[in-house]
Amino acid sequence: MTLSIKVQREDKLSKSSKLLWDTIVRVTQTVGSEEAEGIRVPLYMFLASERIPPLRDKLRSWRRVWDLLITPIGRQVSKKPPRHCPLFVFIYNTPSNMNNILPVFEAAQRRAWTPSVLLGAGFLASPKHFEGVTSITKYSEMVAFTTAKERLEALSRAWSTYDTLLSEFERASQHLAQGVQHHRLQLIIELMLFSIISAGLRRFYSALGPSCVISTSDFWPFESAVFLEARRLGIPSFVIQHGTTTPLWWPFVADKLLLWGEPFRDEIIGLGAPPDRLMVCGMPATDSIFSKYMRKSDLSQRMPKSCM
């Protein structure tokens, strides 16, 4: 079975894109701050586009600052139960995310693990998904848990991280450094929001004391902060695979990646990930479909008993 399919990772992104990703990983590692690590994917998107950001993008960034300014400060985290239970982070409503995390969440409910829920910024909560869940917290609350001082400090830290990032890119490539400069506003805002969310998460995790953190991605800044903060506090964390793997999947932040099958594991090992952080579990999105077909089709006859 480990007839390792050699998915030829480099070709999934073009060679120049793979080179760009490797450079970003190397530079952000050199910078050595969690903020820089947390904004790798937006940084990749900005630099890969090779364009000066249009006014629309800049306005969108300012809109995020405005949202931050109007969010109340210093709200207390309620210490309502459940404590020391798994925290499921629902980041996006897209079917690929939802179909892979919901079956796990529902299974956790069936096992009476009393999971609590954290919702990402773009998540539109559907009450039917979370019946009986006593603790549902939203992204905006992470911001509200922070103080004015923490927000100001975040801005100052973002500025200095940006300067370090820029000087490291200047050392790596003048062309990329130019791209970083074109996206200065967006990068500083990403870095600042990352720090603020991290501070909110720290307070939230301390109050909730989750037994572990489970989600479908740790790519983008919010989810990256979710997992980096868990790591800092020693909370075990797991990412459930929600799509086919690409070179952007390594390095990942979570303690373990729960994968659909062996070929995906082989691929990520090929990217450099340590095998002990990769667990092959299956694709939750297909559980109900497999169950349905296995009941009535010959598919079941060919499956090992351990899978039934």
Added chain:
Amino acid sequence: MYVILSNTQDRFEFPDLYLNYKYLVKSLIIALPSIQWNIKLHPIEDDSFYDDILDSNYKNFKILPKSTSLGEALIQSDVACTLNSTAGLEAMVFQKPVVVFDIDPMIAESAWWPKLGGGVYVKSAEKMTEFVCKTAAVINFVSELLKKQNDFLSMCFANQGRAAEAMLDVIKEAL
């Protein structure tokens, strides 16, 4: 009825690839008028990519309403086609023959499944016509294809039907 599992949201990153894809879709509609071609949009995609095809008012081309789920789209189809959408994998679980539009070397690498029996590659309208003819004329063509797809699924997807429980077992053991 054939469903195309669309994912044109990446078209700005890979403009040439999607130009070829659009050309192929148009060619398929024209070359195979007896096939109803339905597009199942990706949830984060709108139908603007297909504007000019829609303007041509082909009778055998339709974009499914956004409210149509992947399952609904697949159940009503005989064959599922895609560039490299993960939905192609789910189509195999739904026991549908899967065609991957192999119009660029990048596709064969990102949608690698046909190399292991998970569907078949088709790179042109001519090849698609051959495929359609075989589904009708060659005995066991579809059942053989489905058998290969099922073998692929068994090989690539662990704990079929109980992946969520398997994940909780792993988590429990790690805590």
